[in-house]
Amino acid sequence: MFIKVQLPWNVIIPCEHMDVKGLMLQKSIILRLMEDFTSKKATKELGYLLAVTTLDNIGEGRVRQQTGDVLFPVTFSCLTFKIFRGEVLEGTVHKVLRHGVFLRCGPIETIFLSAQKMPGYQHVPGESPMFISEKQSKIEKDVVVRFCVIGTKWVETEREFQAVVGLEGDYLGPV
Amino acid sequence: MSGEEEENASELKLGEDFVKAKCLMNGEVAMILEHRLEQLQQVSDDPLNQMPQVFEKSLQYVKRFSRYKNPDAVRQVREILSRHELAEFELSVLGNLCPETVEEAIAMVPSLKDKGRDLDDEAIEKMLTDLALVKKFE
Numbered sequence: 001m002f003i004k005v006q007l008p009w010n011v012i013i014p015c016e017h018m019d020v021k022g023l024m025l026q027k028s029i030i031l032r033l034m035e036d037f038t039s040k041k042a043t044k045e046l047g048y049l050l051a052v053t054t055l056d057n058i059g060e061g062r063v064r065q066q067t068g069d070v071l072f073p074v075t076f077s078c079l080t081f082k083i084f085r086g087e088v089l090e091g092t093v094h095k096v097l098r099h100g101v102f103l104r105c106g107p108i109e110t111i112f113l114s115a116q117k118m119p120g121y122q123h124v125p126g127e128s129p130m131f132i133s134e135k136q137s138k139i140e141k142d143v144v145v146r147f148c149v150i151g152t153k154w155v156e157t158e159r160e161f162q163a164v165v166g167l168e169g170d171y172l173g174p175v
Numbered sequence: 176m177s178g179e180e181e182e183n184a185s186e187l188k189l190g191e192d193f194v195k196a197k198c199l200m201n202g203e204v205a206m207i208l209e210h211r212l213e214q215l216q217q218v219s220d221d222p223l224n225q226m227p228q229v230f231e232k233s234l235q236y237v238k239r240f241s242r243y244k245n246p247d248a249v250r251q252v253r254e255i256l257s258r259h260e261l262a263e264f265e266l267s268v269l270g271n272l273c274p275e276t277v278e279e280a281i282a283m284v285p286s287l288k289d290k291g292r293d294l295d296d297e298a299i300e301k302m303l304t305d306l307a308l309v310k311k312f313e
Contacts, residue, residue, distance in 0.1 A: 001184070001267060002204045002237070005196040038227050045192045048229045050204075051211050079199070079207060081233060086185030088268065088283045090240055106236045107229040146272070149184070170282040171274070 001087060002106075005046065006056065006077045011036065013061075015068035029072055030055055037078065044154040047082025047161065048107040081106045083163050087149045090175060091165075093141055096129045101139055103147070103165070110162040113139075113147060117166030118173075137174050144175045185285050187262050198263040200270035202241040202249035208234045242273045248313040255305045259294065262286070273306060 011033050013025075034052055042048040059073035083089070083105070091105030100114040115123060121131040121139060130140035139145060147165040154161055167173050182190050189196075199207075208230065219225055226234075243249050256266045265284045274280040277299045281287050287294055 001189075001264065002199045002201070002233075003189075003193055003196045004199055005193060041227070041229060045190070048233070050230055050233050051208060053207060079204065081229075082189075082193075084182055084184035084189060086183045088272065090272070092239075104232075104236075107232045109232075171279045 001082060001084060002050075003047070003080050003082060004053065004077060005080060006075060007046075008073060008075050009033065009036070011072045011074050012064075013070050013072065015070065018070055026058065029058055029074065033074060033076060041159045042107075042161065044156075047080045050079040050081060050107070053077045053079055081108075083108060083111075083149055083152050083161055085149050085152060088146065088172070089149065089165075090144055090146045093139060093143050093145060096131070096139075096141060098123055098125070098129075101131065101145075103145060108161055108163065110160070111147075112162070112164050113145065113166065114164065117150070117164075117168060119168060121167075133173075139174055146172050146175050148172060184264065187264055187286050189264065196263070198267040200241070200249065200252065200267045201237040202243045202246075202252070202270070204233070205237040205241050206246055206249065208237065240271070242271070242310065243313060245313050248309050251309045252306060255302065255309065259298065259302055269302075269306075273310070274303060275307070277303070 011029050013028055013032060017028055033055065037049055037052055040049055055074060055076045057075040061070040061072045063070055089105050091103035091111055093101045094104050095102040100112055100117070103111040103113060105111055115121070115131065118131060118139065120133045124130050124132055128140060130138050132138050147167055148169050150164045150166050152161055152163045182188055212226070212234065215225060241249070243252055252270050253266070256270055261269070265286060268284050269280060272283050274283055277296045280299055280303060287299065
């Protein structure tokens with residue numbers, strides 16, 4: 001799900017950049033906020049950080065004792081993407097293996113649909129391997145599949161989410 | 176592999192960080208991200224290259240998966256769904272998946288049938304018909 005959320009953060013402007021006034025200072029704060037935001041990529045709580053939409057408030061700056069840098073508390077709104085257990089989503093197959101397929105959905109690359117979680121489908125090996133059901137519907141590379149999220153996992157080292165999904169339920173499967 | 180215990184989208188539990196958050200439909204996200212891309216195009220020759228990967232992948236996704244391409248249609252869809260006292264999350268799932276029948280809508284969003292809600296099959300049916308009309312005249 002794509003979500004718009006308001007967040008309080010602290011932005012630190014190095015002291016050597018503090019010779020600016022008024023609008024220029026505001027600009028440095030915005031640029032620094034956007035840099036910090038982008039380099040974070042994702043957090044466990046908020047999901048993937050996509051874009052800052054508005055800067056809603058800049059608080060009083062506070063000089064930090066040791067370095068002389070100035071810390072500004074800011075409030076801003078941003079767009080995030082997080083995948084939730086129980087959510088129904090659509091994604092595109094990008095890899096077919098004997099034990100299941102991998103899908104992409106939004107910024108997430110590693111969504112695993114296990115063969116055990118697609119009842120009625122059989123694996124067909126070959127040059128372009130696929131899973132095929134009794135009703136001839138096919139799950140192969142580049143096919144769009146509607147699935148339900150069974151579990152999600154935050155991988156700290158990669159700063160990314162992974163998910164396992166299934167087709168057990170009505171109206172799920174290739175679209 | 177398991178989600179946080181307190182998180183479960185089918186029961187509308189999204190965790191405490193999102194209590195006041197607003198869910199967006201794919202079409203709305205496409206409008207925001209494309210606007211941001213245009214802003215960058217004005218200051219850079221190669222804006223896509225400067226975009227973080229998560230931005231680029233999300234933009235591709237919402238463009239591909241939005242049922243409604245036209246910004247006016249996207250606004251109408253939110254307006255129609257807003258008449259029905261839906262939770263933010265429910266509204267966006269319905270707008271994204273565009274179920275065709277009442278049965279399908281309930282399969283996608285089981286919380287529509289929670290106890291104590293004033294949303295009968297007839298109201299859901301009406302909502303889906305209105306959505307289909309927007310798509311037809313887009």
